[in-house]
Amino acid sequence: MxxxxxxxxxxxxxxxxxxxxxxxxxxxxxxxxxxxxxxxxxxxxxxxxxxxxxxxxxxxxxxxxxxxxxxxxxxxxxxxxxxxxxxxxxxxxxxxxxxxxxxxxxxxxxxxxxxxxxxxxxxxxxxxxxxxxxxxxxxxxxxxxxxxxxxxxxxxxDRYFIQNIFAFAENVLEEEKSLTVQTILSAERGGSILYKLFEGGNHNPVGEALFSSIRNVDDKRMRNTLSVKGVSLWDIEDPRLYTLEVTLVDRDGLAVDRKTEIIGFREATFREDGFYLNGRKIKLRGLNRHQSYPYVGYAMPRSMQILDAEILKKDLGVNIVRTSHYPQSSHFLDHCDRIGLLVFEEIPGWQHIGDEHFKENCKDNLKKMIKRDRNHPSIIIWGVRINESKDDTLFYKEMNKIAHIYDESRPTGGVRNFAKSELLEDVYTYNDFVHRGDNEGLSSPNDILPSKAPYLVTEHNGHMYPVKSADPEDRRTEHALRHARVLEDMEKNTKISGAIGWSMADYNTHVDFGSGDRVCYHGVLDMFRQKKTAAYVYASQKDEPILHVSSSMNIGDHAGGNLGKVYAFTSCDYVDLYKNGRFIRRFEKDQKSRLKHPPILMDDFIGNLLVEEEGFSARDAERVKKIIRKAAIYGMNLPLTSKMTMGRILLKYRMNMDDAVDLFGKYYAGWGQDQLTYTFKGYKDGKEVASVTKGPGASMHLRVTPSTQVLHVEETYDVAMVSVSARNNHEEILDYSSEVIELEAVGNVEILGPSRFPLRGGQGAFYVRSGRGKGNGSVKIRTDNMGEKEITFTVTEENLTRL
Missing domain, CATH: 2.60.120.260 (Galactose-binding domain-like)
Known part of the structure; x- marks a missing residue:
């Protein structure tokens, strides 16, 4: 064995x-x-x-x-x-x-x-x-x-062994399903093959076998179709996995080899009117992922690959990821299978098609990618074209042919960035960067497609509006709104199967790109997987309680002190605003939006207070509120019509200009008050499910959140990500904090990267790896202004064969 x-x-x-x-x-x-x-x-x-x-x-x-x-x-x-x-x-x-x-x-x-x-x-x-x-x-x-x-x-x-298994299911919507298993053996020596299917996705299957079937070996390459009943479908909401066990038995009846593959039963099809999973139409909402990390580049073990899949599915709530622009870790794909995250996997490449040697390497990459990954139920489409490359008929005809030879069960796509490209693949996949903030979110497929075909947007936003975690909040908010507008247009158009945003996280890049510092700030997360505002556009599409307010409610962060439009990125039905404990107003989501949970606009921070506290009529109160908002923009240089309206209202209520200035300070700016706090309460089905408070911080502290405190030494070392953020007593991130973090590893752990670094946008992270010996460890975290913390780690060792 x-x-x-x-x-x-x-x-x-x-x-x-x-x-x-x-x-x-x-x-x-x-x-x-x-x-x-x-x-x-x-x-x-x-x-x-x-x-x-x-x-x-x-x-x-x-x-x-x-x-x-x-x-x-x-x-x-x-x-x-x-x-x-x-x-x-x-x-x-x-x-x-x-x-x-x-x-x-x-x-x-x-x-x-x-x-x-x-x-x-x-x-x-x-x-x-x-x-x-x-x-x-x-x-x-x-x-x-x-x-x-x-x-x-x-x-x-053993010399006689199973080289490769490929299993794919058909007729999955029927009670009796077909499972075709292709098996390649190391030699032609006769004997038989025993197929068993077990419930669950463990490599060492336990539990009751769903079926057992035996076939005589008649060739080195075998293909058998088996009938299966009683299995559940793999789905994004319920990703049921099964273990296919193939045992090679020699002529003497001895089992000489046994190989398992984790599989799922599902039907994934792209049509002209969208994407269907197991017969159910689903809009694909996703992000592109680079497999890189700060300091260590690609060199991260299984735990960090798994964490990225968890972040995409469970934190950001997307249902698809594109492996831009190359095949990624098997650990990442394995976990996509386990949690129900769909995958668009593509070959290595970026715009350029090289010479014949280059093309032969592309073909070899495609073959290896499909042979390695074709049993993953999460993968629904192969990217067989170099990202954003020009048309090349002979080359791409051959690439599509290779894909269909090595996997007849999945469609192909080829990502381009220009319209009316020659369509050789099964799905037209297109990077759509048409949105500039004040126009349509996505192009019409009719303007892009050369002929009728299934259509998928594979990139949007990204370089069109790069944003750093420490950028002013109005830029961070606009970044989020651009993602929301694209998703809105995607939902509206029945011909668009989905949209995969650029990108999951910021990433290092060549000198030709990025912000001049070898970083592309295109992510909805920073390089350390910490959320920017745009991340909450995706996270809020989940049904679990999410409430993120786009503003710190500090007028000094805006030109002229104008708070402008504030947004709640939330899964709630409506949000109630309280100022210093007084109810201001209820803000409801746009019922016309096609997004499941659209951003909620909040642009009135005075509410009915002018009526209740100053005695204005409702009509005059609304006029005064409009003038106060204009005063935040123009200061004392108000438009003449506003000055005249305000003059008449002051005269009517026997007030003077000083009183008007006091109204601005009291109801908008909060000048002269001990503390001005805003509390946002989110409601779902009439029940309060989330609450956020914004206001001056009476104290500051460091929040430290490890992805795990147990490091498992298995086939290699293990790594934990430790997130750190500067917070006030309302648990708001202090967006402009650049507090310096100093680290000291003690015992059987090490720091990957520098032991001293600044927060960026009030947040950051560091990586802790298990050491080489036995024993536990800890990391001491020191700051100048926010005290010290210590995180302990338990290091366990699995009983695997290692040298």
Missing amino acids: REKIHLNGNWTFYPDIEEYQEVAGKLKHMRGERVDLPHTVKMLPFNNFNEKDYQFKSLYRKEVFIDEKYRDKALFLVFEGVANMSVVYVNGKKSFHSESAFLPFSKEISDEVRFGEANIIEVMVDSREHEWIPPFGHVVDFLTYGGIYREVSLEIH
Whole structure:
């Protein structure tokens, strides 16, 4: 039976190695750095660096003892991801190489190792950007970093084993469903295959088998269609998973290999009138994801991949993610399966189509991507075209053909940024950046499509309105409103299957892009996955209580002291506003909006107070409120008509100009009052479900929230993200705080990245990884103005085979 040995610990890393032959005999005398995988060749600053800093050759070296008991086995050395080009040496001899930064590669090394003794595995990693490796050859709006940034393992099989399984279901809306299973074996030796289906998505299935079926082996490549009853469908609301277990039995009746795949039964179809999941029409609302993180680039283990999926589905409430612009971690996709998050997965590339060598690498990437990921029920479409590239008929005809050969069950899409492109794929996928804030949110599909076809928007917003966490709140609010307008137009148009926004989080980029500091501030989250205002547009579309008010209600944050329009991004039916405990007004959502939970506009912060406290008539009170709002814009230089109206009202109520100024200060600015607080209460089905208070803070503190306090050492180290934010006593984020955070790791934990950094927009995060030994640890967090905190971590170790 098969066995897996994880090779992620205790590598020796040598940076800036030009050629393997020059150092092969000298490594014993050279000083390297002890590292664990995933690993990046260069820790980068948050911003303001040169991307050439990590673009060099380096060497990774590890001793691996191969037990004598494996002599008659098939041993495969598997790399999940190395950026960008790599050459693997086994015991000093070149074994195999890779020219893809994003997909696994492997080779059987049974004839290259020495049994019963230590073997030397060495990997020359070239992190430079070669023009024949997608996405390179021209400009690229993201970084690929460098290093062995995903896991490495040694997989051990009997000589007669199962190489690959692909299972897909048909007729899933019928009581009796068809499950087609394609199986590739290592050789033609006869025997039989036993298929079993178990409930649940565990790799070691427990529970009762749903069916058992046996077939005789008649070829190295087999295809059997099995009938299945009594299974539930995989859906975004109820993602039911099953374990397909395939056992290879030899002619003597002995089980020689067993392989499992996690699958789901679902029907996902794109039509001209939208997207349908299991026969139910669903609007796709999503975000694009880069797999990068501050400091370490791509080098993050399973827990952080899982956390991103959790953030997308559970925090932001989206139902689809696009893996821009390359295949991403299997850990991320596995969790998308578990939580019901749909996936658009695409090949590596960005606008540029290179020479024939480049194109062959594209084809190879496509084959590897589909073979690795085609059992994931979450994946509903393959991106077979280089993002935003020009038309290339012969190339893209072949790419579509490859996709349909390797997976006949899913449609293809090709992301472009221009109208009337040649349509070779099944779905026309288009990056629509038409929205500028004062126009339509999305183009009409009729203006973009070359012919009738299913239609999906794959990017919007992004570079059209980049926003930093520390930007003024009116810019952060407009950013959110732009996302809301696009989603509104998406919901209105029955021909648009959905819209996937650019992007989930900010990301590092090349010098040609971003804000001049190697960061694209295009995300609804910052690089540390902390929310900007726009994040609440997505989060508020969930049914659970969400209430986020766009303003701090500080007039000094606005030109002329004009609060203007304030928005509640909320799932509530209506919001009641109280000022210093006095009810002001109820604000209700727009019933005409096609959004499930549209932003609620709040633009009256005086309410009926002028009637109740000053004795104005209702008519005059409304006039005075309008004039007060204009005074916030024009000051004493009010328009003549406003001055005349105010003069008549002052005369009528025997008031003078000083009284008018007092009205502005009392009812709008809050001047001279001890404290002016605004309380927003959100109601759903007539019940209060959320409350937010805005006002001067009497005290400030640091809120510290770890993603977990238990670190699990499994196939490699584990990482937790610790979010930190400066808050006042109302629990408002202090948007302009740049408080410096100082960290000290104690015990069996380490900090990934700097131990001293400033908050940005009043918030930030840092990463804690488990150490190499046993025992727990803690991180002490110190600030100059907000005190100290300490977070403890429990480190557990799983009983897995690791070397």
